[in-house]
Amino acid sequence: MATASLHSLLLKTQTTTNGYFFKNPITPPSQNISFPNKSLSITCATQVQTQSPTTPKSQSQDRIFNFAAGPATLPESVLKKAESELYIWRDSGMSVMEMSHRGKDFVSIIEKAESDLRLLLNISSDYHVLFLQGGATTQFAAIPLNLCKPNDSVDFVVTGSWGDKAFKEATKYCKPNVIWSGKSEKYTKIPSFEALEQDPNAKYLHICGNETIHGVEFKNYPVPLNKDGILIADMSSHFCSKPVDVSKFGLIYAGAQKNVGPSGVTIVIIRKDLVGNAQEITPVMLDYKIHADNKSLYNTPPCYGIYMCGLVFEDLLNQGGLEQMSVEKSVRSLMNVPFTLEKSELEAEFIKEASKEKMVQLKGHRSVGGMRASIYNAMPLAGVEKLVAFMKDFQSRHG
Amino acid sequence: MATASLHSLLLKTQTTTNGYFFKNPITPPSQNISFPNKSLSITCATQVQTQSPTTPKSQSQDRIFNFAAGPATLPESVLKKAESELYIWRDSGMSVMEMSHRGKDFVSIIEKAESDLRLLLNISSDYHVLFLQGGATTQFAAIPLNLCKPNDSVDFVVTGSWGDKAFKEATKYCKPNVIWSGKSEKYTKIPSFEALEQDPNAKYLHICGNETIHGVEFKNYPVPLNKDGILIADMSSHFCSKPVDVSKFGLIYAGAQKNVGPSGVTIVIIRKDLVGNAQEITPVMLDYKIHADNKSLYNTPPCYGIYMCGLVFEDLLNQGGLEQMSVEKSVRSLMNVPFTLEKSELEAEFIKEASKEKMVQLKGHRSVGGMRASIYNAMPLAGVEKLVAFMKDFQSRHG
Numbered sequence: 152m153a154t155a156s157l158h159s160l161l162l163k164t165q166t167t168t169n170g171y172f173f174k175n176p177i178t179p180p181s182q183n184i185s186f187p188n189k190s191l192s193i194t195c196a197t198q199v200q201t202q203s204p205t206t207p208k209s210q211s212q213d214r215i216f217n218f219a220a221g222p223a224t225l226p227e228s229v230l231k232k233a234e235s236e237l238y239i240w241r242d243s244g245m246s247v248m249e250m251s252h253r254g255k256d257f258v259s260i261i262e263k264a265e266s267d268l269r270l271l272l273n274i275s276s277d278y279h280v281l282f283l284q285g286g287a288t289t290q291f292a293a294i295p296l297n298l299c300k301p302n303d304s305v306d307f308v309v310t311g312s313w314g315d316k317a318f319k320e321a322t323k324y325c326k327p328n329v330i331w332s333g334k335s336e337k338y339t340k341i342p343s344f345e346a347l348e349q350d351p352n353a354k355y356l357h358i359c360g361n362e363t364i365h366g367v368e369f370k371n372y373p374v375p376l377n378k379d380g381i382l383i384a385d386m387s388s389h390f391c392s393k394p395v396d397v398s399k400f401g402l403i404y405a406g407a408q409k410n411v412g413p414s415g416v417t418i419v420i421i422r423k424d425l426v427g428n429a430q431e432i433t434p435v436m437l438d439y440k441i442h443a444d445n446k447s448l449y450n451t452p453p454c455y456g457i458y459m460c461g462l463v464f465e466d467l468l469n470q471g472g473l474e475q476m477s478v479e480k481s482v483r484s485l486m487n488v489p490f491t492l493e494k495s496e497l498e499a500e501f502i503k504e505a506s507k508e509k510m511v512q513l514k515g516h517r518s519v520g521g522m523r524a525s526i527y528n529a530m531p532l533a534g535v536e537k538l539v540a541f542m543k544d545f546q547s548r549h550g
Numbered sequence: 551m552a553t554a555s556l557h558s559l560l561l562k563t564q565t566t567t568n569g570y571f572f573k574n575p576i577t578p579p580s581q582n583i584s585f586p587n588k589s590l591s592i593t594c595a596t597q598v599q600t601q602s603p604t605t606p607k608s609q610s611q612d613r614i615f616n617f618a619a620g621p622a623t624l625p626e627s628v629l630k631k632a633e634s635e636l637y638i639w640r641d642s643g644m645s646v647m648e649m650s651h652r653g654k655d656f657v658s659i660i661e662k663a664e665s666d667l668r669l670l671l672n673i674s675s676d677y678h679v680l681f682l683q684g685g686a687t688t689q690f691a692a693i694p695l696n697l698c699k700p701n702d703s704v705d706f707v708v709t710g711s712w713g714d715k716a717f718k719e720a721t722k723y724c725k726p727n728v729i730w731s732g733k734s735e736k737y738t739k740i741p742s743f744e745a746l747e748q749d750p751n752a753k754y755l756h757i758c759g760n761e762t763i764h765g766v767e768f769k770n771y772p773v774p775l776n777k778d779g780i781l782i783a784d785m786s787s788h789f790c791s792k793p794v795d796v797s798k799f800g801l802i803y804a805g806a807q808k809n810v811g812p813s814g815v816t817i818v819i820i821r822k823d824l825v826g827n828a829q830e831i832t833p834v835m836l837d838y839k840i841h842a843d844n845k846s847l848y849n850t851p852p853c854y855g856i857y858m859c860g861l862v863f864e865d866l867l868n869q870g871g872l873e874q875m876s877v878e879k880s881v882r883s884l885m886n887v888p889f890t891l892e893k894s895e896l897e898a899e900f901i902k903e904a905s906k907e908k909m910v911q912l913k914g915h916r917s918v919g920g921m922r923a924s925i926y927n928a929m930p931l932a933g934v935e936k937l938v939a940f941m942k943d944f945q946s947r948h949g
Contacts, residue, residue: 215643217853219650222853230645237633244614245907246629248812248858251618251911284683284814288849292833320834380758408850413647415683415814415852431833434691436684450687451807452812454621454854459647509643512650513556 156301172546175366175490216534219512220363220525221388221409230460239337247458252451260454264461271464271473274397274420281419281439282447282457287313290404290417291320292456294383295438297429298402299325299354306330306353308373309347309484311338311362312518313385318357322432325354338365342435349376355401358381361389363409364516366487366523381425390418391464391485392528394473401425409486410528414461415453467528476528491521497549498522504545510538570723571945574765574889591728615933618911619762619886619924620787620808628861628928646857646926651850659853660846663860670863670872673796673819680818680838681846681856686712686786689803690719692836693782696828697801698724705729705752706772707772710737711917712759712784717756724753724830736918737764748775754800755781760788762808763915765886765922771798780824789817790863791927792871800824809927811859814852817908866927875927890920897921902942909937 212543217224240247243256250257265280274280283289294317295318299321303325307318309332321327330349331342349356356375363547367388375382381401397403400423408414421439441449470476492498498521505513515521524538558596571912616623618679639646649656664679671873673679684689693716700705702724706717708731711843718892720726730741731746755774761766767788780800789804807813822836841849869875891897897920904912914920927947 187666213638213643217648219643219648219653222648222850224648225645230647234633234636237636238629239612244612244910245616246624248629249616249618249621249623252621253916254618254911284685284852285688286683286849289833289835292835296833305933323831323833406850408853413852413854414651414850415855434688434833434836435721436688436691436694436859437833451621451805451813453683453812453855455854456810456814456852474760478811511643512653 172493172494172550173542174493175489177290189213191498196419214224215509215511216530216537217512218510218524218526218530218534218538219524220516221406221527223409223525223527224527224529224534225412225459226463227531229466230461232462233459248455250454252448252454253346257454257458258448259463261452261459264457264464264529267461267464267468268391268418271391271467272395272397272420277423278397279419279421279423279426279439279449280454281442282460283419283442284415284453286403286414286417287332287385287407288316288320289437290385290419291317292324293404293433293439294355294404295321295324295327296433296437297439298381298425300430302326302345304328304350304353305357306349306354307345307357307376308342308347309333310341310367310369311365313362313364313387314357314359316350317359317385321357327357328353333367338362338367339441341367341369344373347373349380351376353380355380357385358383359385359387361386361486363487363525364489364518373435376398381422388527389474390524391467392486393476401550406458409457409525411463413456416460418457418460469540486527487523487525489515489519489521491515494508494549495521499547505538505541508536508537508541510541513538551858553901554590555942561618568727572889572891572941572947573892577593583927584605590802591943595690610617614910615857615936617909617912617925617929617937619922620805620926621813621914622808622924622926623933624811624858624861625865625927625928626930628858628865631861632858641716647854649853651831651847651853656853657847659857659860660851663856663863666863666867667790668819669820669864670790671796676822677796678818678820678842680820680821680841681816681851682816682818683835683843683861684803684814685813685854686784686803687719688836689717689784689818690716691723692818692832693754693756693801693803694720694723694726694837695832696838697824699829701725703727703749703751705745705746705748705755705774707741707757708756709766709768710758710764712761712763712786713756714760716758716784720756724838726756727752729842730869731838732766737761737766740766741817743772746772748779750775752776756783757781757831758784759784762787762924764885764886765920767885771881773798780821785933787924787926790866790872792875808924810862812855815859817859841947862928886922886924887928888918888920888922889912890914893931894920899948900944904937904940907936907940908938909933912937 181330237246239245250520268280305321305327307317307324307327307329309318309329318327318329328350330347333340356373357367372382382399384400386403387406388409391410399419404417404419407416407418425439426443435441492501502514513522513524515523526535581923636645638644667679704720704724704726706713706726706728708714708717708728717726718726727749729746732739755772757768771781777783781798782801783799785802787808790809796819803816803818806815824840826839834840865874876881891900901913912921914922925934
């Protein structure tokens with residue numbers, strides 16, 4: 152069990168004579184996607200020993216396993232470090248929350264956060280790294296405002312609710328087209344890239360790399376048909392969960408509150424040549440050039456959140472970087488694993504019992520129901536093992 | 551000394567045979583402003599005993615006095631409380647930074663923060679209280695986008711750099727007019743309200759309640775000439791420093807990072823009837839109706855910052871509320887006290903020596919130079935006393 156993850160643990164027991172007890176709605180994707188070649192239906196054999204879930208040693212007393220989709224669990228070591236320097240940061244005589252954002256201490260914090268992130272994702276000097284506010288939702292407007300004129304066309308591949316929201320917001324500032332939508336199939340699919348009918352003049356092609364509500368993740372990425380077009384990805388919920396070839400993208404954006412920090416920080420990685428052409432109606436705070444020219448310090452940034460992101464980046468580097476992280480998690484197919492019970496009337500009981508066992512936030516998004524386990528970087532293996540043991544135990548009692 | 555503050559301490563020693571050593575640029579304002587009836591020139595007598603500044607008992611070892619203009623010093627008791635529950639908040643089993651923003655724990659935090667702020671400022675149910683992101687600078691765009699059509703005129707009284715920035719941003723979304731500017735007098739004045747040439751059709755009248763760079767603060771407020779017009783104030787840097795009659799305003803906004811919390815949270819108090827008429831080009835994150843309808847939880851808010859603001863509000867209520875605060879500080883004329891030395895070549899030495907004595911962030915804003923002491927709510931009296939003693943000592947050595 153020691154090196155396995157939630158998915159591999161579950162896939163091991165895929166065949167069962169009693170049919171499916173736990174179900175996952177994701178069906179096998181088109182062939183050109185590098186999803187594992189197996190059905191992702193989440194199942195459990197019924198003939199398992201009843202195993203009482205216990206709190207593993209690695210988890211501090213009173214901490215519970217938090218499967219929330221975001222804000223989400225943070226590494227314990229990062230929280231302990233933050234706790235130790237909350238009142239006074241190093242020899243500064245004050246908390247990070249009290250520092251002038253233009254003082255040398257905070258400047259050292261934001262510069263280290265940026266350079267550590269550049270190391271983690273191997274971001275070249277052709278790109279700006281910006282620490283902004285307002286969540287991915289603010290970027291839904293900022294992107295077309297910065298990259299398009301009102302009559303420019305852009306393409307959206309919509310694989311879930313977040314991509315759909317990004318498309319709707321773009322209608323205010325350019326001419327977006329949904330060239331593929333998974334809505335009719337309840338957002339359970341990734342399209343075949345060959346079949347995408349891209350506009351050859353589209354200014355950019357937008358995807359949401361991982362949809363948190365439906366649990367659908369791109370494993371590789373389409374290429375814009377327009378040779379001057381750029382690929383843009385909302386990576387909020389799988390940012391820094393694995394290496395990514397930044398050079399394939401014109402712009403990557405991510406709310407921090409899944410894998411890399413608390414809510415209130417949005418990271419934008421943008422190719423430098425794309426900055427500086429914002430529409431006249433662009434609010435100054437949504438203009439990438441303003442933030443790039445001022446190294447994210449045009450106005451007071453969310454200092455404490457940036458500091459926390461910096462601690463997470465440092466922690467990831469200390470663990471060997473994202474390749475190390477992703478090797479360990481090679482069989483972890485998804486950041487978010489929605490699942491349901493064959494007997495849906497048992498779902499409330501499942502969530503209630505799990506909560507008593509210190510596993511929380513397993514309820515599915517209100518728009519789809521069922522259950523959802525979010526297993527971002529900071530979720531320890533012990534949490535996944537405990538959930539699997541609990542699922543087996545629950546099945547043996549109710550199956 | 552026990553009940554005095556920086557200004558009263560300084561005003562005591564106003565007359566000096568050796569002329570002014572320390573200077574403050576603020577001149578007496580027009581008569582209808584309730585500024586103290588004295589010159590605010592900051593001076594020190596030269597015939598004072600040399601007093602070695604020592605760290606007062608109330609200040610924990612290693613903590614220094616932080617006169618930054620924002621982010622700024624926070625109450626020690628609030629930082630200690632935050633430290634004690636950073637790793638695990640109460641019986642939640644997790645940090646506030648990890649909580650789902652829609653879970654009952656965080657909802658209880660944001661609801662208590664809002665109700666405590668309503669108590670502090672006596673905000674009626676006619677107003678929404680919104681916890682947003684992006685700083686006051688984002689509101690510079692959001693306000694005209696929400697309250698104006700493109701051809702509506704609005705009036706600005708510009709008493710410093712922030713009011714000027716707000717005006718410039720508004721030019722993108724409506725027809726703003728500067729009806730008074732203190733620029734030619736280096737932003738050292740507040741105008742006579744009677745002399746303001748307001749547009750009778752102006753949709754609103756905008757002021758910046760306290761200008762942090764130049765240290766100019768409104769002590770009472772003008773009334774819009776248009777009977778349907780509304781008064782709008784950027785109160786970022788004196789928010790919750792004293793009681794304010796919210797009912798006189800249509801909209802009050804404030805970045806939290808001066809008196810009430812860390813950076814990354816912006817508080818908007820808006821009369822309910824003003825919500826719901828945003829221009830079509832308004833980004834969804836700048837639309838007050840979206841945030842009002844969703845109780846500031848449309849997308850993931852800056853949860854940890856809101857939690858910190860809640861701790862500060864609770865602390866202010868425990869101290870007896872804002873009337874108690876402002877009685878204690880009745881002679882504290884300004885949140886930000888810029889001052890210069892007669893011998894400007896000594897200013898670098900002054901800042902360096904003060905820093906060695908654990909008093910930091912005394913350098914003036916880069917746009918005006920000199921020095922600046924920001925004395926927000928959380929600055930203890932001991933810090934002010936220490937600064938005064940140091941100023942006297944410095945003068946005796948260099949005067």
